[in-house]
Amino acid sequence: MITVFLIGAALATELFPIMKTPEEWRAILSPQAYAVLREEATEAPFTGPYWNHHAPGVYSCAGCGNPVFRSQDKFDSGTGWPSFTAPIAPDHVGTRQDFSWGRIRTEVHCARCGGHLGHVFPDGPQPTGLRYCINSAALRFTEETDQK
Numbered sequence: 550m551i552t553v554f555l556i557g558a559a560l561a562t563e564l565f566p567i568m569k570t571p572e573e574w575r576a577i578l579s580p581q582a583y584a585v586l587r588e589e590a591t592e593a594p595f596t597g598p599y600w601n602h603h604a605p606g607v608y609s610c611a612g613c614g615n616p617v618f619r620s621q622d623k624f625d626s627g628t629g630w631p632s633f634t635a636p637i638a639p640d641h642v643g644t645r646q647d648f649s650w651g652r653i654r655t656e657v658h659c660a661r662c663g664g665h666l667g668h669v670f671p672d673g674p675q676p677t678g679l680r681y682c683i684n685s686a687a688l689r690f691t692e693e694t695d696q697k
């Protein structure tokens with residue numbers, strides 16, 4: 550679990566393989582997806598399409614399509630946000646320290662486009678003990694049958 554945090558720190562330079570202007574992002578994202586991915590908004594709990602979603606498949610970044618989480622790592626956290634114990638691969642997401650709202654939290658973003666996904670907390674279940682608390686609006690789900 551420590552590796553995830555160290556990789557995140559290295560990505561804090563804010564350069565990503567996919568970079569667009571705010572106008573370009575607005576043209577391709579819904580208003581809610583734009584607010585979350587590009588402005589780090591947080592959707593209201595129990596409102597998004599994926600907090601209570603259990604189908605097998607892959608959750609990709611709604612901004613660029615980068616696969617970021619999968620259903621095997623999803624669990625019911627009771628928070629009203631989609632929650633995962635781990636990303637689909639360590640280098641598909643980045644993290645950085647977030648000092649907003651007077652709290653120290655670890656922000657989680659897409660490693661390809663830098664889009665804000667949510668936060669990770671050290672109070673998750675095994676095997677990782679981590680809880681990736683992710684906004685539905687930042688994700689796009691693909692059924693397992695569409696994979697491979």
Ligand SMILES: [Zn+2]
Pocket residue numbers: 610611612613614615659660661662663664
């Ligand atoms: Zn992305």
